[in-house]
Amino acid sequence: MSENLRTPLRHSVPWADFDAFAHGDGDGSGAELLSRTELSWRKLGLAALLRALATVPDPVGPLDPVDAAWRLLARVERYAPDVVARLLLHPPAGIWVSHTLRRARGSAGGDGPLWLDVGYLHALAAVAAIRAGVDFDIRIPVRAGAAVLPGLGYATVAPDSEYAEVRGDGNTVVVAAQASRVTVPRSGEASEGWQSPHELTAAAGESRLTIVLDDADPYRDMRQPKPPQPLRGSDVARWRRVLDDAWRLVAETQPERAVGLARVLTSITPLPAAERLRPLSASCDEAFGGIVASEPDDALQLAATLIHEYQHVKLGALLHLVRLHQGDRSRHLYAAWRDDPRPLGGVLQGCYAFVGITSFWRARRARAGPDVDRWLADFEFALWRRQLIRVLDQVSREPSLTELGRSFTGHLVRAVGSWRDDPVPAAVQSQTDAAADDHYGQWRAYHVRPSPDRVVALAEAWVSGAPAGDVDGCREETIHFDPSVRSLDARAVLMRLRVLDPGLFDALCKDPGDAGTFVAGAVAADVAYVRGDLPAARQGYVRLLAIDPGDPHAWLGLGLTMSASGDSVGGAIIRAPEVVRSLALAIARSGQSTDPVDLTEWLRRAC
Template structure:
């Protein structure tokens, strides 16, 4: 059983300490992606107490120095208002404490305070957000109050409710808010905004936070679609990015469809997810992709780009819910010792990752795998679902197998990964149709080879020996064994790369895939004519196209990998092996030969030679 000291369960007694407990049974259930809503409630309770500690710490430290909060009143005033809300309308306080961006703000501002830096705004503006939180709680609790709020570029925020837009020429200023008998006004010297009775509505000077409600039988998903809160981003405060009425309705529609998929195909996850997800930050659509993100400080929030297809959105919701669960768990228990080195390959990222990031990715994509597995089983003709299942079950298992032996894991971390493995291992043996399985294997090889090309640097001495051996016509040089050594990755990439071929594969395998591939394939960012030929199944034509690209730029990571894939589609010859398993070595040797001689062999020739003794 894991325990964590945290703040007591009230504002007024926040100086006291209690213990949050998570039994091993709950820990193991979370690791397996199971357990229902109860473990999530326990994680949320611990997160509430953590936020109280951060809030109280900020108040105690900053109240000692007027320079930290002027021209606003002392943060003690905001704390006292929160205490009033707790006494008269505790539900309103709970809503504000549970708000994901209360956590983001508390973590961000605490770091500013400890590091003695200002951040995006003057420090008093960040610290003054506590007054915004207290005022929002008072508005929700319908208690009479007065307060002063920080104003950023004319915007005064009431978290969970909306923002008031005031006239001001100053980038940072102060406004007054008054609430009495159901009437709330925010004003400065030049303007006055009265909040509407329906706070989610837009009225002159007011933009309300809107919601989406999705039903599937008796199961409900209720989330705020928050495009206003200044602390809704990943790293630092951001300005409002208002969705139009058409855009908000489009989000509601696709969320409803995604919720139907989740409740139908992953009912256990759908039972727990509404307890852990209450806010969604909408991002603009990204062509042919659906990126998403979250942060451990914003328990309950997911940042997701818009897409019209509900299946990828459902997968993204599961993905971010996994991050939310693990983020909450990590506030109670350490799964790994501190190790910031960017040293591990993660198939879902283009850069090397530290162990902690890889653990998050394993757990998130374990959830993604479970969704696509369920959808593929329910829809046997859905080639895209089968491809996604085959791709991610292999990628997650490959990464988990490497990480389970890492010395930086704690005992709890190994136990956690054992729980993931318990569910994931049997999935490796499940049947997947031939074409999706083949495309998944190629997509995995594509990503890994491109990552090696960009982030591994072969030993210069070995490269020089191999180049000399090539010039001397040696079939198997003495340095052949040294060529098999694995260099440590560097986070600095050598060359650009777009994962365009995998985007094209998804386009081809989706609904009306062949027609959509023919119509829209050339619009996929980064896709070349050779890529289109490869995904169309014309490997020989693709290989010719990649040779032309390499003749113009022999260092192009995408063309190097593409040639390897095209050659491998016809045979498993030495050039294909080298280009897919030692591409960084092929490029390094070819690069040195180019520098030393006017007459340079082709990349394919070097790959064919190296492939005879590197595997």
């Protein structure tokens, strides 16, 4: 190719910025650094894509040659570099580069011919020319009747069109396909057949966040390309209201973090509302600046989501510059925010995100109002502080951490350790301790397998009436990933629901059989446990174990209930749930029936 975009720069991370990132911060100059480096990353990805396409026969189908789109983009870049930089940092553009590169190399499939993906380059070039006022004429692909110009909007054309012709003379831009002809309006204007992006701006004092609510870009959801799915006006209006309030909470609670967040996050791909108190969100290192998020319950939930995904976005960009661990993808680590065993890289990402979230809740406690607001801030802070201590302890001992990774993890450990002595009301601390033990215990019961020989020996001892002997020998364990596991946080969600929506919780108390309808994974005994009816909870869990002696949810519920009653037998379940479950299943396979409380008491004597 005769023309090239400017050569990507060499970048380095100053130690001061690395240390700030490693503390979970890096919101000032660090955010600017990451934006610059991600621009170079995008250029490198684009260069790799162009090299790959040069080896593919006819990669453009009915579109203009790749060279034509490239020359147009390079021509704009020569005298309007800021226009191209902004365009290349459009979050879906990163997903497009990676997706199309994999297709060009034959390592991924697609929903149509390759040229349909390649043509996004032509659409990028067209947008660059429009923003720079350059004359041009180029073809772009059409998906399901939508000719998308990334970041500008899309024209609705004949649904059976394969491509559209986009022409601009510096003043007027027209998108034409078959008999359809749509004029691209100037900013803020309306035009028949044209849909502009939903740009939301939230302000709090001097702090301002501008986000595009992206319902149009083919690569917006970080998976397979899809056509536009227009939001209703009422949905956009609600997002606008909630974002205004969420941004005020972020800016008031953590003004320094708000500075970096406003510099980095540029788009949200909206999803439908998720289950109450269980929001869905995601980000990707290939989509710097963009996140996917379900419609939030309220502003506080969205504030936490913004910080959560902002942390992921920062670390994803940092990992393009430094290596924190060797390439170990095996699933064997506990992540308190997930139901499945995770590889080290995923757990590091989660730790970083939850250090940011926990820091937010810690700061929020000083500003929260009385009663419900303060309870929620105390609960979330105490829960994630406890869980981060647990998870970071295992991460810091991982041998595949690099020297930088050990330094990074050490900073996180010290940041969380500095919060250890922050006082939390005793009642809240008791709830969060139970929630943390519950999730970890169920995870172990599902995914950890103790020594089979020792379990058999214990089962034989129980059947023969002998003492339990050495329980610790059972802890020679292996991880067995169970992909069916879901909703290990059900009792914690009920704890939140009891305070945040007492009307709904009272309704569940009257008809606890509906618990699973409102909180996936919850059972009637959980409602009794959370409301404090411990005898009813104990009876409920024992009944469940009579039906399924290997039910981890019921075993941990029984352990929590007995511990809350002051019965030390419950501690045996919480300390070794995988042993209790495996032993109960082994005894059941032998044809014996057993009372779970008696079995746990027998084990407790050996612990």
